[in-house]
Amino acid sequence: MTVLKTSLRNFFAHKGRMALSAIAVLLSVAFVSGTLVFSDTMNTTFDKLFAVSAADVTVSPKSAAGDDEAPPTGKPESLPAALLAQVEKADGVRSAEGKVISLSVTVVDADDKNMGSSNGAPTIAVNWTPGELRSMEISSGREPRGPTEVMVDADTADKHGLKLGDELRTIAATGDLTAHISGIASFKVTNPGAAVVYFDTATAQRQLLGRTGAYTQIEVTAKPGTDHEQLKKHVAAAVGDTAPYTLRTQQEAADQGREDVGEFLDVMKYAMLGFAGIAVLVGIFLIVNTFSMLVAQRTREIGLMRAIGSSRRQVNRSVLIEALLLGVFGSVAGVAAGVGLAVGLMELMSATGMNLSTQDLTVKWTTPVIGLVLGTVVTVLAAYIPARRAGKVSPMAALRDAGTPADGRAGLVRGVIGLVLTGAGGLLLWTATRAAKASEGSMWLGLGVVLSLVGFVVVGPLLASGVVRVISVVVLRAFGPVGRMAERNALRNPRRTGATGAALMIGLALVACLSVVGSSMVASATDELDRTVGADFIIQSDNFQPMVPQAEQALKKVPGIEHVTDYKVVEAELTAPGGSGGKGKPEKQTLVAADPTYAQDLRRETTAGDLAAAYGKDAMSVSEGYAEDHGVRVGDTLTVRFTGGGEARLKVAAITSDDTSVDKGSMYVNITTVARYLPADRMPQNVLMFATAQEGKEKEAYAALKKSLAEYPTYQVKDQTDYKQDLKDQVGQLLNIVYGLLALAIIVAVLGVVNTLALSVVERTREIGLMRAIGLSRRQLRRMIRLESVVIALFGALLGLGLGMGWGTAAQKLLALEGLGVLEIPWPTIAGVFVGSAFVGLFAALVPAFRAGRMNVLNAIATE
Numbered sequence: 100m101t102v103l104k105t106s107l108r109n110f111f112a113h114k115g116r117m118a119l120s121a122i123a124v125l126l127s128v129a130f131v132s133g134t135l136v137f138s139d140t141m142n143t144t145f146d147k148l149f150a151v152s153a154a155d156v157t158v159s160p161k162s163a164a165g166d167d168e169a170p171p172t173g174k175p176e177s178l179p180a181a182l183l184a185q186v187e188k189a190d191g192v193r194s195a196e197g198k199v200i201s202l203s204v205t206v207v208d209a210d211d212k213n214m215g216s217s218n219g220a221p222t223i224a225v226n227w228t229p230g231e232l233r234s235m236e237i238s239s240g241r242e243p244r245g246p247t248e249v250m251v252d253a254d255t256a257d258k259h260g261l262k263l264g265d266e267l268r269t270i271a272a273t274g275d276l277t278a279h280i281s282g283i284a285s286f287k288v289t290n291p292g293a294a295v296v297y298f299d300t301a302t303a304q305r306q307l308l309g310r311t312g313a314y315t316q317i318e319v320t321a322k323p324g325t326d327h328e329q330l331k332k333h334v335a336a337a338v339g340d341t342a343p344y345t346l347r348t349q350q351e352a353a354d355q356g357r358e359d360v361g362e363f364l365d366v367m368k369y370a371m372l373g374f375a376g377i378a379v380l381v382g383i384f385l386i387v388n389t390f391s392m393l394v395a396q397r398t399r400e401i402g403l404m405r406a407i408g409s410s411r412r413q414v415n416r417s418v419l420i421e422a423l424l425l426g427v428f429g430s431v432a433g434v435a436a437g438v439g440l441a442v443g444l445m446e447l448m449s450a451t452g453m454n455l456s457t458q459d460l461t462v463k464w465t466t467p468v469i470g471l472v473l474g475t476v477v478t479v480l481a482a483y484i485p486a487r488r489a490g491k492v493s494p495m496a497a498l499r500d501a502g503t504p505a506d507g508r509a510g511l512v513r514g515v516i517g518l519v520l521t522g523a524g525g526l527l528l529w530t531a532t533r534a535a536k537a538s539e540g541s542m543w544l545g546l547g548v549v550l551s552l553v554g555f556v557v558v559g560p561l562l563a564s565g566v567v568r569v570i571s572v573v574v575l576r577a578f579g580p581v582g583r584m585a586e587r588n589a590l591r592n593p594r595r596t597g598a599t600g601a602a603l604m605i606g607l608a609l610v611a612c613l614s615v616v617g618s619s620m621v622a623s624a625t626d627e628l629d630r631t632v633g634a635d636f637i638i639q640s641d642n643f644q645p646m647v648p649q650a651e652q653a654l655k656k657v658p659g660i661e662h663v664t665d666y667k668v669v670e671a672e673l674t675a676p677g678g679s680g681g682k683g684k685p686e687k688q689t690l691v692a693a694d695p696t697y698a699q700d701l702r703r704e705t706t707a708g709d710l711a712a713a714y715g716k717d718a719m720s721v722s723e724g725y726a727e728d729h730g731v732r733v734g735d736t737l738t739v740r741f742t743g744g745g746e747a748r749l750k751v752a753a754i755t756s757d758d759t760s761v762d763k764g765s766m767y768v769n770i771t772t773v774a775r776y777l778p779a780d781r782m783p784q785n786v787l788m789f790a791t792a793q794e795g796k797e798k799e800a801y802a803a804l805k806k807s808l809a810e811y812p813t814y815q816v817k818d819q820t821d822y823k824q825d826l827k828d829q830v831g832q833l834l835n836i837v838y839g840l841l842a843l844a845i846i847v848a849v850l851g852v853v854n855t856l857a858l859s860v861v862e863r864t865r866e867i868g869l870m871r872a873i874g875l876s877r878r879q880l881r882r883m884i885r886l887e888s889v890v891i892a893l894f895g896a897l898l899g900l901g902l903g904m905g906w907g908t909a910a911q912k913l914l915a916l917e918g919l920g921v922l923e924i925p926w927p928t929i930a931g932v933f934v935g936s937a938f939v940g941l942f943a944a945l946v947p948a949f950r951a952g953r954m955n956v957l958n959a960i961a962t963e
Contacts, residue, residue, distance in 0.1 A: 117389065117393075117421075117425055119385070119389075119850045119851075119853055119854040119857070120385055120386050120389045120425060120429070120478075120854060121425055121428055121429040121432070122429075122850055123381075123382040123385045123386070123429075123847045123850050123851070124382060124386075124425065124426060124429025124430060124433060124474045124477075124478055125429045125430075125432045125433040125436055126378060126382075126433070126436075126843060126846065126847055127375065127378045127379045127382045127433065127473075127474065127477075127843075127847065128429065128430045128432075128433025128434060128436075128437065128470045128471075128473060128474040129433045129434075129436035129437040129439075129440050130371070130374070130375035130378055130437070130440070130843055131372065131375045131379075131433075131437065131469065131470055131473060132433060132434045132436075132437025132438070132440075132441075132466055132467070132469070132470040133436075133437035133438070133439075133440030133441045133444065134368060134371040134372055134375060134437075134441075135368075135437075135463075135465075135466045135469065135470075136437060136438055136440075136441035136460070136461065136462055136466055137371075137440075137441040137444045137445065138364055138367070138368040139461040139462070139463055139466070140441060140445065140455065140459055140460050140461045141291075141364050141455070142357070142361070142364065142461070143459045143461040144288075144289045144291055144455055144456070144459045145291060145356065145357060145360050145364075146353065146357060147288045147289070147459065148234070148286075148288050148289070148290075148291065148356075149352065149353035149356040149357060150349070150353050151233055151234045151287060151288050152233060152234040153349045153352040153353050153356075154196075154230060154233075154318030154319055154320060154349065154352075155319055155320050155321040155327050155330055155348065155349050156318075156319040156321070156327060156330050156331050156334055156346060156347070156348055156349070157316055157317070157318055157319070157346070157347050157352050158178065158182070158186060158316060158317040158319065158334065158338065158344050158345070158346055159176075159178070159315065159316040159317075159344065159345050159347075160176040160177065160178055160315075160316075160343065160344060160345070161343045161344060161345050170203060171645060171668065171670075171783035171784065172272070172645075172780065172781060172782065172783055172784060173203045173271065173272025173273075173645055173647060173784045174201075174203070174272050174273065174307070174308055174309055174780075175199075175200065175201050175202075175203070175307065175308065175315045176315065177308055177313035177314060177315055178197075178313065178314050178315070178316065178317060178344070179312070179313060180197065180311075180312040180313055180314060182314075182317065182338060182344075183195055183197050183314065183317055185337050185338055186317050186319055186334055186337060186338065188337060189319075189330075189333045189334045189336065189337035189338075190325075190333040191321055191322050191325035191329055191330045191333045192319055192320070192321070192322065192330065192333070192334070193320045193321060193322040193323075194319075194320045195317055195318065195319045195320070196228045196229070196230045196317065196318050197226075197228075197300065197314035197316075197317055198225065198226060198228065198230075198314055198315060198316045198317065198318055199225065199226045199300065199303040199304055199307050199308060199313075199314055199315050200223065200224070200225045200226075200307075200315050200316065201223070201224045201225075201271065201307040201308075201315070202221045202222070202223055203271065203272060203644060203645065204222055204223075204224040204269055204270060204271045204296075204307070205222060205269075205270040205644070205647075205811070205812075205813045206222055206224075206267055206268070206269050206270070206294065206296055207267070207268050207270065207810075207812060208259065208261070208265065208266065208267060208268075209265070209266045209268075211268075211809060211810050211812055212259075212812065213812045213813055214251075214255060214259050214261070214267065214294055215294045215642075215813075216292045216293060216294050218292050218448075219642065220291060220292035220293045220294070221293050221294075222293070222294045222295075222296070223293055223294070223295045223296070224269060224271070224295075224296050224297075224298065224303065224306070224307055225295065225296075225297055225298075225303065226297065226298055226299065226300040226302075226303035226304075227242045227243060227250060227297040227298070227299065227300075228300070228318075230318050230320075231284075231297070233287075234286060234287055234288060235252070235284040235285065235286060235287065236284065236285055236287060237250070237282050237283070237284050237285075238253055238283055238284065238285040239263060239282065239283045240263045240280070240281050240282030240283055241281055241282045242281070242282055242297070242299070243278070243281050243282065243297055243298050243299050243302070244281070244299055245299060245302065246276065246278065246298075246301075246302045246305075246306075247277075247278050247279060248278055248279060248280075248281035248298075248299070249267055249269070249278040249279070249280060249281065249296050249297065249298060250280065250281055250282040250283065250284055250296070250297040251267070251280055251283060251284070251294075251295070251296050251297075252283070252284055252285070252286065252290060252293075252294065252295040252296075253283050253284065253285040253286070254286070254290050254292075254294075254454055255294040255295070256280075256283050261280060261283075262280070263280050263281070263282070263283070264279055264280060265279065265280045266278075266279055266280075267279070267280060267296070269296060269306065270647055270649075270650075270811060270813075271306055271307055271647065272309075272645075272647050272648065272784060273305070273306060273307070273308070273309040274306070274649065275649065276302070276306050278298075282297075284297065289454055289455060289456040289458075289459055290454050291454065291455070292454055319334055327348035327349055327350065328348060330348075331346050331347075331348050334346060370840075371840065374840040374841060374843065374844070375843070377605065377606070377609070377841065377844045378843045378844040378847050379473070379477055380605060380844075381602045381605055381606065381844045381847045381848050381851070382477070382481075382847050383477060383480075383481045384598050384599070384601055384602035384848075384851055385602060385847060385848075385850060385851035385854060386422070386425075386477075386478055386481035386482060387481050387482070387484065387485065387598060388595060388598050388599060388851060388854065388855055388858075389854055389858065390418065390421075390422065390481070390482045390485035390486070391484075391485045391488070391594075391595070391598075392595070392855070392858040392859070392862060393485075393858070394418065394485045394486075394488055394489045394492075395862065396858070396861065396862050397489075398492055401414055401489055401492040402492055402493065402494055405492060405493065405494040406494035411490035411491065412490065414489050414490045414492065415486045415487060415489060415490035416486075417489075418482060418485060418486035418489045418490075419479055419482060419483070419486045421482070422478050422479045422481070422482030422486070423475060423478070423479055425478050425482075426474050426475035426476070426477070426478030426479055427471070427474075427475055429474050429478065430470055430471045430473070430474030430475055430478075431471065433470055433474055434466070434467045434470040434471065437466070437470060438460075438462060441460070442457060442460065445457065445460075513557060513558075513560065513561070514558060514560075514561040516557055516558075517554050517555070517556075517557035517558025517559070517561060518554070518558055518561075519554070520550050520551075520553050520554030520557060520558075521550075521551055521554030521555060521558055522554070523550050523554070524546075524547045524548070524549070524550030524551025524552070524553075524554050525547070525551060525905075526547075527543050527544075527546045527547030527550060527551075528543070528544065528547035528548070528551065528905065528906070528909040529547075529909070530543045530547070531543035531544035531547055531909050531912070531913050532909050532912035532913060534913065534916070535916075536916065537913055537914065537916045537917055540913045540916070541913065544909055544910060544913055547906075547909065548906050551902060551905070551906075552605070552608070552902070555601070555604065555898055555902055556597075556601045556604075559596075559597030559598065559600060559601045559604075559898070560593035560594045560596070560597035560598075561593070561597075562597070562898065563589075563590070563593040563596040563597045563600065563894060564590060564593050566894050566897060566898070567586065567589050567590055567596065567890055567894055568586070568590070570890055570893050570894060570897070571583075571585075571586040571589075571890060574886075574889065574890065574893065574937075575886055575890065578882065578886060581879050581882050581883045581886065582886055584883050585882075585883045585884075585886035585887040585890060586890065588859070588863075588883070588887045589887050589890045589891055589894075595855060595859075596891055596894065599851055599852055599855045599891050599895070600891055600892075600894040600895030600898060601895065601898070602847070602848040602851040602852075602895065603845070603848040603849070603851070603852070603892060603895030603896065603899060603936070603939075604895045604896075604898045604899035604902065605844060605848070605899065606841050606844040606845040606848055606899070607845070607895065607896055607899030607900055607903065607932060607936070608898075608899040608900070608902040608903035608906065609841055609844075609903060610838060610841060610899075610903060610932060611899065611900045611901075611902070611903025611904050611906075611907060611929060611932070612903040612904070612906040612907040612910065613834055613837055613838075613903075613907070614834065614903075614907065614925045614928045614929070615903070615904055615906075615907025615908060615910070615911065615922075615923075615924055615925065616907050616910050616911060616914070617830045617831070617833070617834045617925075618923040618924070618925040618928075619907070619911040619914070619919060619921060619922050619923050620830055620914075620919055621823075621826055621827050621830050621923075622921040622922075622923035623760060623914075623918070623919035623920055623921040624760060624823075624826050624919075625823050625826070625921075626920070626921050627759065627760050627761050627918065628761070628819055628822065628823060629819075630702070631701055631702045631703065631759065631761055632700070632701060632702075632761070632819060633699050633700050633701065633702055633791070634664070634699075634700035634701070634789035634790060634791050635790060635791050635792045635797055635800070635801075635818060635819070636789065636790040636791075636792070636800070636801065636804060636816055636817065636818055637787065637788075637789060637816075637817050637818075637819075637822055638654060638787065638788040638789070638790065638804070638808070638814060638815070638816050638817075639786070639787045639788070639814065639815060639817075640813050640814050640815075641813055641814075641815055642813060643786075644813060645783065645784030645785060645786060646784055646785040646786075646788060646814060647784065647811070648784070649811075650808060650811040650814055651665070651785060651788065653807040653808065653810075653811070654788060654790065654804065654807055654808070656807070657790075657800065657803045657804050657807050658803060659792055659793050659796040659799050659800040659803060660790050660791070660792060660793065660800055660804075661791045661792060661793045661794075662694075662696045662699075662790070662791055663788060663789070663790045664693060664694045664696045664697045664700050664788065664789040664790070665692075665693060665694050665770055665785050665788060666691065666692075666693050666697065666785055666786055666787040666788060666789065667691070667692040667693070667770065667773075667782070667783045667784070667785055667786060668689055668690070668691060668692070668783060668786050669689070669690045669691075669692045669741060669742075669768075669773055669777070669783060670687070670688075670689060670690075670741075670742040671687075671688055671689075671690055671739050671740060671741045671742060672685035672686065672687055672688070672739070672740045672742070673685065673686050673688045673737050673738070673739055674686070674737065674738040674739075674740075675729040675730070675731055675735075675737060676730075676731070676735050676736065676737070685738070685740065688725075688766065689765075689766075690719070690739075690766050690767070690768050690773075691762065691765045691766065691767050691768070692768050692769070692770045692772075692773045692783075693714075693767060693768075693769070693770060694714075694769070694770060695711065695714035695769060696789075696791075697714075697767070697789065698710050698711045698713075698714060699791070700789040700791065701761065701762060701789075703755050703756070703759070703762065704755070704756040704758070704759070705720075705753045705754060705755055705756065706723050706726075706754050706755070706756050707726075707732070707733045707753065707754040708720070708733040708751070708752050708753035708754055709752065709753055710752075710753045710755065710767070712752035712753060713752040713753045713767050713768070713769075714767070714768075714769040715752060715769070716769075716771075716772065717747065717748070717749050717750060717772060718749060718750050718751075718752040718768070718769070718772070719737070719739070719749040719750070719751060719752065719766060719767060719768040719772075720751070720752060720753040720754065720755055720766055720767045720768075721737075721751055721753075721754055721755075721766050722754070722755055722757055722763075722764045722765065722766060723754055723755060723756055723757040724757050724764060725764070725766070726751075726754045731751055731754075732751070732754075733751055733752065733753065733754060734750065734751065735750070735751045736748050736749065736750050736751070737749050737751060739776075741773065741776050741777045741781075743777065743778070743781040744773075744776045744777035744778060744781055745776040745777070746776070747772070747775070747776045749768065749772070753767075755767075758918065759918050760917065760918025760919055761918075763917070763918055790804060797818075801816070801818055804816040845939075848895070849939055849942070849943050852888055852891060852892060852939075852940065852943040852944075853943045853944075853946065853947065855891070856884060856887070856888055856943065856944055856947035856948075857946070857947045857950070859947075860884065860947050860950060860951045864954065865960060867880065867951055867954060868954065868956050868960035869960060871954070871956045872956055872960060877952040878952075880948075880951055880952055881948040881949065881951065881952045882948075884944050884947055884948040884951055885940070885941055885944040885945075885948050887944070888940040888941065888943050888944035888947075888948075889937050889940035889941060889944075890940070891940060892936045892937060892939050892940030892943065893933070893936055893937055893940065895936070896932065896933050896936035897933070900929055900932060900933060904924060904929070907924075908922060908924075
């Protein structure tokens with residue numbers, strides 16, 4: 100009980116000194132808790148939507164694409180209308196409805212502006228039936244009747260300012276349909292962002308399937324007293340157990356939808372938790388420094404406790420109890436802040452078009468438990484080493500002045516261990532660059548990153564002595580005696596300086612690594628485009644949807660074009676001459692079906708044969724990797740069974756090199772060859788199109804191509820300059836998101852610098868008073884503390900940027916095996932981060948320097 104009282108007294112006596120450490124715990128726990136609450140809320144939103152919208156039993160074609168995929172032909176797989184009558188006669192069926200649903204549509208207004216979601220959610224076209232009332236209600240107007248009427252969801256109407264009577268044009272593979280809004284329907288549960296348009300059944304069949312008398316699925320409602328599993332069995336018996344249909348109960352359909360969405364949500368969740376983990380790691384350095392300095396400042400107090408009978412264990416336990424209190428307070432506040440962070444993320448997602456309601460806010464009991472345990476355990480573990488150091492304080496320390504002499508040596512053993520770990524990490528990074536396959540080298544790269552990071556953290560105090568002196572020569576000497584005092588203050592405790600700099604080092608190392616990798620990706624892709632792409636223009640959808648035939652025809656009518664190339668993706672099963680892998684089993688592969696002009700549009704290197712010959716009759720090319728794995732040579736014949744079509748025997752006319760990042764591993768075949776074995780209604784739509792202008796007419800052709808697609812806003816025409824800029828923007832956006840997530844770790848690191856300086860000022864109160872007494876002005880004192888902070892920040896930045904560039908270089912060498920062969924160091928970014936670190940140091944020193952300047956000289960000198 101005495102130990103507990105002592106701990107409580109010390110904790111509340113020094114609560115101001117622990118405030119920043121508590122904020123670090125709060126931020127780290129908030130990020131973890133906020134991520135968990137946000138992901139759980141997303142799951143709840145989709146679970147409600149799937150549970151409400153799914154029928155008791157759903158019948159769909161077995162060959163249908165996934166619920167979140169657009170069919171390659173642009174027209175969904177369908178069921179015969181006669182099947183509806185069979186299902187209605189099954190036992191336990193109260194009612195059955197034929198549904199027509201397509202995700203391969205674009206909806207535009209009278210000004211050809213896309214009405215779809217901007218966040219990647221699909222645009223869904225569906226027929227209106229009574230079953231839609233499970234999840235929707237008509238809030239104004241009425242349901243559509245006939246081909247001139249359409250109904251939209253309320254969220255889309257609100258977002259784009261649509262109202263009753265407005266004109267909408269729906270673009271589908273079967274043609275365009277112009278209709279006026281007859282009604283607006285509201286979701287009964289939260290709509291995660293999809294845009295939905297409704298037609299009457301006959302119009303939906305003609306517009307989405309190209310024919311009447313067919314549905315994409317049948318939704319079945321059970322009679323009272325019939326459970327869903329029983330109903331599924333009855334329906335299966337009615338349609339035939341061997342029929343090519345998939346039957347799902349409401350629960351199975353909801354589970355399938357949850358699984359499709361869950362993959363994306365899990366990636367986002369674990370990525371955010373990874374960045375939260377980095378913030379926690381940085382926070383550990385802050386807590387270690389805080390308790391180390393508090394123990395040092397209370398050396399005389401601890402010595403007195405030891406002198407009056409306190410044991411080492413009691414002193415150790417007292418410090419750990421203080422850490423426990425800090426962890427608990429910080430974690431409780433962090434969990435509460437995490438809920439607020441989750442609400443903020445929901446608002447941010449809503450601003451981008453993904454509507455999330457706070458009514459679905461989900462805080463599972465595990466979230467506060469995880470946050471509380473994480474924050475408390477991390478804080479106590481971080482304080483363990485300072486606590487042990489406190490337990491070793493001798494009773495004789497009670498006779499000394501307050502504080503302890505600075506640790507002027509970093510420690511020989513620590514330095515040796517750090518150098519060994521750093522050397523081992525560097526060796527592993529070098530080994531990764533020498534790997535024959537990227538999959539093999541990735542393991543060495545990961546281990547090298549971890550070991551080199553740990554090595555730099557351990558060897559940090561040893562490096563501080565040398566690096567700080569070098570930085571001081573460049574930065575501080577211009578400030579005369581004040582600069583030299585700042586240098587000595589930074590050097591008086593290398594362990595403290597090393598730990599403070601290491602916290603900043605971690606975040607900046609990741610920034611530098613990702614900057615190098617991102618810049619190298621852009622430079623590699625740009626170089627590859629310059630070397631391989633011969634076409635003047637690339638045409639594709641901004642949401643990766645296949646191109647509708649009417650847009651293709653519009654492109655092919657543009658004057659001033661030398662040729663336009665179709666590019667389709669075809670699924671097939673390939674069997675090598677000796678069998679796949681020598682086992683005689685067919686293997687699923689994706690073939691690129693293109694016009695022969697594609698050989699000019701993309702200059703692919705071959706290791707054998709002639710690529711132009713691969714576009715001949717009953718010919719094809721294979722990739723270098725496939726040829727090696729299956730023992731295929733030029734002249735061999737492969738058996739190719741096209742999905743949904745017939746079987747062909749195609750001669751291998753070329754083997755393409757895998758030393759590329761564009762179309763790596765692709766196998767090419769002429770579209771006309773595929774057309775002989777694949778029915779016209781099974782031929783996929785173009786994924787991309789390429790165009791080459793006539794000599795000297797590039798500008799006119801570019802403008803004409805853009806004009807031809809003005810009515811189809813989802814498709815973009817890009818010349819090579821546009822395409823390169825687009826790649827750069829995409830990588831830049833991804834890096835900005837990552838930098839934003841890393842910002843938390845950097846903020847915690849800055850708090851560490853602030854805390855170190857604040858505690859250092861308290862520790863040096865008497866020293867500061869003496870300096871002021873012999874003539875140091877307030878302005879000089881504040882400048883000294885600011886310069887000390889700048890040196891520490893630049894020390895951490897120098898280590899972090901150097902380490903990060905090493906990681907990034909090793910990663911690029913490994914990615915070169917995947918075709919990213921150009922290393923580019925983004926020197927402007929690196930220089931900007933380094934200079935920015937100096938400003939971070941200045942910012943971190945503002946409050947400690949201000950407080951130091953306000954000290955009363957006599958009171959400071961009298962401080963013990």
